[in-house]
Amino acid sequence: MFFGAGGAAALLLSGCADRQNTLAPHSSAARSITTLWWVMFIGSTIVVMVVSLLVVLAFLRRRGSLDHVEARGESPRARNAVLVSGALVPAVVLTILFVYVLTSVPATAEPKPKDAKLTIDVGGKQWFWTVRYPAQHVTTANELHIPVGVPVRVRVHTDDVIHSFWVPELNRKIDMIPGYDNSVLLEADRAGVYRGQCAEFCGLQHANMAFYVVAEPRAAFGRWVAREQRPPAAGAPGATLFTQVGCGGCHTIAGLSTGTVGPDLTHVGGRMTLAAGTIPQTRADLERWIGDPQHIKPGNKMPALHLTGSQIKRLAAYLESLR
Ligand code: CUA
Secondary structure, three states, X not given: OOOOHHHHHHHHHHOOOOOOOOOOOOOHHHHHXXXXXXXXXXXXXXXXXXXXXXXXXXXHHHHOOHHHHHHHOOOHHHHHHHHHHHHHHHHHHHHXXXXXXXXXXXXXXXXXXXXXXXXXXEEEEOOEEEEEEOOOOEEEEOEEEEEOOOOEEEEEEEOOOOEEEEOOOOOOOEEEEOOEOEEEEEOOOOOEEEEEEEOOOOOOXXXXXXXXXXXXXXXXXXXXXXXXHOOOOOOOOOHHHHHHOOHHHOOEEOOOEEOOOOOOOOOHHHOOEEOOOOEEOOHHHHHHHHHOHHHHOOOOOOOOOOOXXXXXXXXXXXXXXXX
């Protein structure tokens, strides 16, 4: 619904626009989580039904035939029924579920470096994501590209508070804890755009801390990497203004500025969204964002710079050209 032209095309091709459904798995790890969810759901439904039945039976007995039962003493059959349904059934069901959970854990375990063909470093910041491909020397933000069918190790860290990296259709969530690196495996079994979300409350804009994982065929992924590795053309119109008004103090554009307070903007024009999935990445939205970022995402670290209309237009045109 709210993407740039490239993003919209990718979403249409993928047929899974803006979805984030834990019950629609697209990797073997996510499939094992979904199966576990159904097994737990059915198992707990059985326990709830048995316990509810016992409660109803207990009420019926108290109301109807209590005197009669007391007169002839507790029947052994009734006592056995209570034992079986109240203790044995829950114990058996819970034991089966427990063992099943243990067998599902390895499917989502932390990947070993040797098991992965590609490593991506993702950092959590209030409230966006830094993304780095160390071997490819690619730095971006709020959008991961991965090749389809290739095990990708995502190593996560945080620069401030605890966040949680979660792409429900690809794997479980993994916490981003200060001073400790965690990792999770992403291996999409088909091309598509998968929405991810911060899953740990991390402040005012926690809900607006989203990202997208673009899984694409290897050739397309290779082209994306090559594009990301190319620094933007020097001397582009708008580049001077970008540094003059101070944007470079917070944002990196390769070859132009080195700020790290906000997201890397080297190829921001090629991304689908702005402000970590808050608004689409279009020229009009870029202008809106530069003009009044606090109105769109209150509390984020980007101030309104009180620029003139023409300055905003020139900056937006420049940023959009960074693809
Ligand atoms: Cu980051 Cu919630």
